[in-house]
Amino acid sequence: MIFQTLTGTIFLTTLGLLCSPTAYAATTVIPSNSFSSYSTFESYWAYLYPWGSDHNGSARMKGSSSDHSNIVVASNTLSLIATPTSNLSPPTSSADPHPAIHYASGAIHAKSQITVTSANGYTISGEFSASTAKGTWPAFWLTAVNGWPPEADIGEWKGTANNWYNTFNTSSVVRSDLVSWPTDLSFHSLKAVLTAESNNADVKIQFYMDNTLRATQYGQGFVGKPMWLIINLQMEGSSGSPGPTGTTTYKIRNVEVTRTGS
Ligand SMILES: *[C@@H]1O[C@H](CO)[C@@H](O)[C@H](O)[C@H]1NC(C)=O
Ligand SMILES: *[C@@H]1O[C@H](CO)[C@@H](O)[C@H](O)[C@H]1NC(C)=O
Numbered sequence: 001m002i003f004q005t006l007t008g009t010i011f012l013t014t015l016g017l018l019c020s021p022t023a024y025a026a027t028t029v030i031p032s033n034s035f036s037s038y039s040t041f042e043s044y045w046a047y048l049y050p051w052g053s054d055h056n057g058s059a060r061m062k063g064s065s066s067d068h069s070n071i072v073v074a075s076n077t078l079s080l081i082a083t084p085t086s087n088l089s090p091p092t093s094s095a096d097p098h099p100a101i102h103y104a105s106g107a108i109h110a111k112s113q114i115t116v117t118s119a120n121g122y123t124i125s126g127e128f129s130a131s132t133a134k135g136t137w138p139a140f141w142l143t144a145v146n147g148w149p150p151e152a153d154i155g156e157w158k159g160t161a162n163n164w165y166n167t168f169n170t171s172s173v174v175r176s177d178l179v180s181w182p183t184d185l186s187f188h189s190l191k192a193v194l195t196a197e198s199n200n201a202d203v204k205i206q207f208y209m210d211n212t213l214r215a216t217q218y219g220q221g222f223v224g225k226p227m228w229l230i231i232n233l234q235m236e237g238s239s240g241s242p243g244p245t246g247t248t249t250y251k252i253r254n255v256e257v258t259r260t261g262s
Pocket of ligand 1: 055
């Protein structure tokens with residue numbers, strides 16, 4: 001009898017562990033070494049924005065597996081490099097509000113889309129050396145695959161010594177929390193933890209800098225909506241103008257994306 005009871009106890013304990021793996025499971029979507037070589041980089045990331053080379057500033061993104069003048073991977077670090085140019089055609093951005101193109105620069109996006117559901121969240125982190133100079137507009141952000149919003153900005157520097165954490169519920173309903181950012185180009189870490197709220201519609205986003213929680217924001221109806229993760233060095237636009245007459249380099253390392261839950 002004692003033997004049977006012990007066996008039953010062990011069986012129930014094993015069953016319990018098998019039935020509740022969600023509390024422990026975490027799946028690596030992008031490992032921290034994705035900038036270790038171009039072949040590793042290209043298995044997790046694609047060149048440019050998901051929609052092409054142009055967006056809301058004066059930089060046109062340029063790069064491919066055979067053109068690494070503005071998108072460079074070396075020493076486990078991604079460098080996005082903006083250089084002044086006057087000869088890119090067409091001369092204005094194809095994206096609203098169609099600013100004149102003054103720079104060639106770099107953007108990349110994760111091949112895996114980020115979709116928070118009631119069963120799984122995400123932790124997205126990295127280390128950043130970001131310019132805060134007027135006219136430089138680096139970012140590390142999530143934006144809707146279909147329509148817009150959702151958008152959540154984990155890193156967005158707009159030409160002053162601040163990082164902006166933003167979550168857009170609509171194009172005009174946005175929550176922004178600013179944290180001061182050193183101007184010396186030293187690396188600092190940013191992290192966003194995304195989880196579904198109990199209403200199964202809204203997403204809670206906890207934003208960290210250097211492992212300290214700095215802001216908590218809520219995205220209305222973000223559950224189930226796929227998002228792109230983008231890293232780009234845009235120029236001018238919201239960060240002021242004129243931008244620098246020399247080269248600007250935005251460096252990123254140890255980017256990691258983990259899906260938590262099932
Ligand atoms: C412009 O792009 C940045 C990211 O680079 C984004 O945070 C911002 O919401 C965009 N602004 C507009 C008006 O589209
Ligand atoms: C966005 O919606 C969420 C969920 O309803 C709400 O908690 C949050 O305050 C809203 N943000 C803004 C800026 O209104």
